[in-house]
Amino acid sequence: MDTNDFIIYRWNPKYVFKTKSTYFHLASSSWDFTNPCWTDIWKTRVPQRLRLFLWIAFRDRLMTNLERCRRSVGHHPYCTTCDTHDESTLHVLRDCKFAREVWLYFSPAVYSPTFFTESLQAWLLSNINCHDLVSDYSIPWSTIFVSILWQLWKAKNEHVFNSIPQSPTAVWNKGIFWAHCYMESFLPPLIRSPDSRSLHWTGPEPGWVCLNVDATVSASTSFGSVASLFRDQTGSWLSGFQKAIGVLRPLQAELWRYLLDFALFGIKALFLFRSNLTVLRQSSSLKPIMRI
Numbered sequence: 586m587d588t589n590d591f592i593i594y595r596w597n598p599k600y601v602f603k604t605k606s607t608y609f610h611l612a613s614s615s616w617d618f619t620n621p622c623w624t625d626i627w628k629t630r631v632p633q634r635l636r637l638f639l640w641i642a643f644r645d646r647l648m649t650n651l652e653r654c655r656r657s658v659g660h661h662p663y664c665t666t667c668d669t670h671d672e673s674t675l676h677v678l679r680d681c682k683f684a685r686e687v688w689l690y691f692s693p694a695v696y697s698p699t700f701f702t703e704s705l706q707a708w709l710l711s712n713i714n715c716h717d718l719v720s721d722y723s724i725p726w727s728t729i730f731v732s733i734l735w736q737l738w739k740a741k742n743e744h745v746f747n748s749i750p751q752s753p754t755a756v757w758n759k760g761i762f763w764a765h766c767y768m769e770s771f772l773p774p775l776i777r778s779p780d781s782r783s784l785h786w787t788g789p790e791p792g793w794v795c796l797n798v799d800a801t802v803s804a805s806t807s808f809g810s811v812a813s814l815f816r817d818q819t820g821s822w823l824s825g826f827q828k829a830i831g832v833l834r835p836l837q838a839e840l841w842r843y844l845l846d847f848a849l850f851g852i853k854a855l856f857l858f859r860s861n862l863t864v865l866r867q868s869s870s871l872k873p874i875m876r877i
């Protein structure tokens with residue numbers, strides 16, 4: 586043909602260089618990127634960093650002791666927690682006694698009967714594709730599952746690299762907290778930030794008492810406490826209390842504060858200002874209350 590020669594890029598159907606085409610060409614020999622399971626990972630309702638973590642775990646490329654030995658950068662493959670098994674991805678995230686204790690905080694009805702017997706990829710896929718709401722939290726199991734995976738991996742690293750031991754309870758609480766925060770980010774703005782009153786204290790009408798209550802749970806120890814403050818329409822302090830309520834979950838702390846408020850004080854009328862609507866949304870037996 587009477588045309589000049591020109592350079593083409595053979596790995597793209599249109600013979601034009603594309604990074605995507607190049608990556609697919611280079612990676613096609615090591616993994617099947619057309620497998621629909623990868624779509625399942627990227628559709629999981631968790632933060633992007635957890636999706637990336639999930640993708641690495643699915644490919645069995647987490648830098649466990651076993652993987653470090655495989656790459657000739659580790660001295661031994663044993664688990665740093667139990668020291669009885671090779672530290673594989675599945676061992677860190679499920680089979681180690683520490684991880685198992687975390688998972689067993691959930692009711693057996695939450696996860697499948699094969700939860701502790703499936704292979705790594707089958708286990709990850711079956712759980713990230715289970716979007717049933719966990720009744721205690723109204724959060725999809727897939728979101729809670731990945732959040733717990735992430736916290737198990739972080740706990741392992743904190744223990745190994747920073748010598749900070751983590752308790753199964755703390756890991757469980759952090760996983761639930763992450764899942765909860767992520768799901769809250771999807772709430773309509775009106776519910777997440779009800780109105781300016783949530784940012785500025787406003788006194789009640791004359792003759793009424795304003796009750797401000799709050800509960801906290803330590804992320805590291807899981808110890809919780811509740812505190813209440815009563816004020817009149819001028820903002821003058823009337824009464825209040827603070828109580829330690831032991832080791833518990835954030836939702837339990839929220840419920841504790843209601844129980845104590847109503848059990849300890851006989852009040853004919855009060856305003857209830859909430860900084861957190863979660864407990865009202867999660868418990869079907871409770872309805873939002875403005876006046877009691």
Ligand SMILES: [Zn+2]
Pocket residue numbers: 664665666667668669670676680681682683
């Ligand atoms: Zn172990």
